[in-house]
Amino acid sequence: MAERKDVLTAVGPRLRELRRRRGLTLAEIAERTEISESTLSRLESGGRRPTLELLLPLAEIYAVPLDELVGAPRTGDPRVHLHPVRHNGMIFVPLSRRPGGLQAHKLIIPTRPAGLEPELKTHEGFEWVYVLAGRLRLLLGDQSLVLAPGEVAEFDTHVPHWLGAEGDQPVELLVLFGRQGERAHLRARTT
Known part of the structure; x- marks a missing residue:
């Protein structure tokens, strides 16, 4: 259970890092996803729990698989898949x-x-x-x-x-x- 909580806690900083790497503002993401800026801000800061309804459009905008967005542990395949x-x-x-x-x-x-x-x-x-x-x-x-x-x-x-x-x-x-x-x-x- 603690592991699942750690995975959910890490989603906010991961979202913030993805947004910043792409040079986007919360307003730009809000416009593209139709998720309010305040919700996005709370999601990035950990004040709001991530849900599929919120994460699916964000994964699409950032062009990353949902597993990568949430940092889900890989199962069965020990290879590291690098993304330069x-x-x-x-x-x-x-x-x-x-x-x-x-x-x-x-x-x-x-x-x-x-x-x-x-x-x-x-x-x-x-x-x-x-x-x-x-x-x-x-x-x-x-x-x-x-x-x-x-x-x-x-x-x-x-x-x-x-x-x-x-x-x-x-x-x-x-x-x-x-x-x-x-x-x-x-x-x-x-x-």
Whole structure:
């Protein structure tokens, strides 16, 4: 029973994340679904329980299966079905499915056009990056670092930062990101 409650509680943040990723407002979603803005807001904040009547039009608008929208556990098939997303020229492959908490992504960053200056950003959270292939240029505050395959960096995202491909090849990364500042903790046992 507690598991079912956890699944229902996670629907609101998942809906908010889908809407924000698509750059839509509550008013735009309300217009497309004929669900009031206040109902959508309460649904996203957890103030209203999700029902099929509310979720079906939202799944249609966001073009996701209902199972994915509610985060229903998969049964019988252990494979992970990846859904890459293109954003700002980069390819994000979500590897985790739960909203909130630590998120895992594979990230592919193409080479940068000549003359395009890096734009450092800040946001809430903490990031851990592991270079899988290529070379990563990491600008972090006043530091400029180049990481090769197998190297790792972790940093507070309140510090101005930028990630890009170094050289003439794209870079592939494994990225762990926590919005509230969760950090990756690695533990090794000695034998």
